[in-house]
Amino acid sequence: MRKHWKSKVDREGVSPVIATILMVAITVVLAAILMVMVMEMSAEPEPVLNAEAIYTSQDGWVGRVTYASVPMDVDDVEVFVFQGNKYWPVDGYWDSNTIWFGSTFHTIPKALAPSDFPAVNFPADISFHYKGKKLATIVFDFGA
Numbered sequence: 001m002r003k004h005w006k007s008k009v010d011r012e013g014v015s016p017v018i019a020t021i022l023m024v025a026i027t028v029v030l031a032a033i034l035m036v037m038v039m040e041m042s043a044e045p046e047p048v049l050n051a052e053a054i055y056t057s058q059d060g061w062v063g064r065v066t067y068a069s070v071p072m073d074v075d076d077v078e079v080f081v082f083q084g085n086k087y088w089p090v091d092g093y094w095d096s097n098t099i100w101f102g103s104t105f106h107t108i109p110k111a112l113a114p115s116d117f118p119a120v121n122f123p124a125d126i127s128f129h130y131k132g133k134k135l136a137t138i139v140f141d142f143g144a
Contacts, residue, residue, distance in 0.1 A: 047072060049099075049128055049135040063105040063126060063138065072099040072130055079105055082125040082137075090126070 014022075048069040054062045063079060074094045080087040092107040127137040 045069070047130055047135060049130065051128060051136050051138055053126055053138045062107070063128070065099055065101060065103045068100050068103070073097070074099060076131050078129045080127050080129060082127065087127065 013019075048067065049065060049072070050067040051063050051065050054064060074097055077094075077099055079090040079092060081090055082088075090107055092105050095104045095106070125137050125139055128135050
């Protein structure tokens with residue numbers, strides 16, 4: 001005797017509407033995951049900057065870049081001295097429009113500094129900030 005399987009005629013799978021919604025949801029989730037992975041791979045690396053400070057009787061202190069991981073626009077880099085629990089902007093100028101190996105920052109003489117700028121006590125921390133983020137700090141001491 002043969003066994004016959006009875007099938008239900010009214011039995012159906014997932015409704016087409018639910019299946020469509022599930023497929024769209026899965027596609028959106030996979031697209032979002034792929035986008036995050038691609039964005040992480042293409043993110044701009046954090047720049048690195050190393051500098052040294054040199055004092056000359058003619059120019060005052062000069063900051064010279066000894067290493068820069070990427071060229072940086074001078075408008076994006078600010079120089080500060082840390083005195084009295086506060087970062088004070090240092091007036092000066094760069095010797096070029098792009099900061100790269102060997103770029104030099106020259107300070108404006110003390111006579112032209114703002115009147116509320118404190119007298120610098122040494123050793124002093126001179127820091128270079130790129131787009132608001134501190135990249136390098138030089139502990140600057142004349143031995144005074």
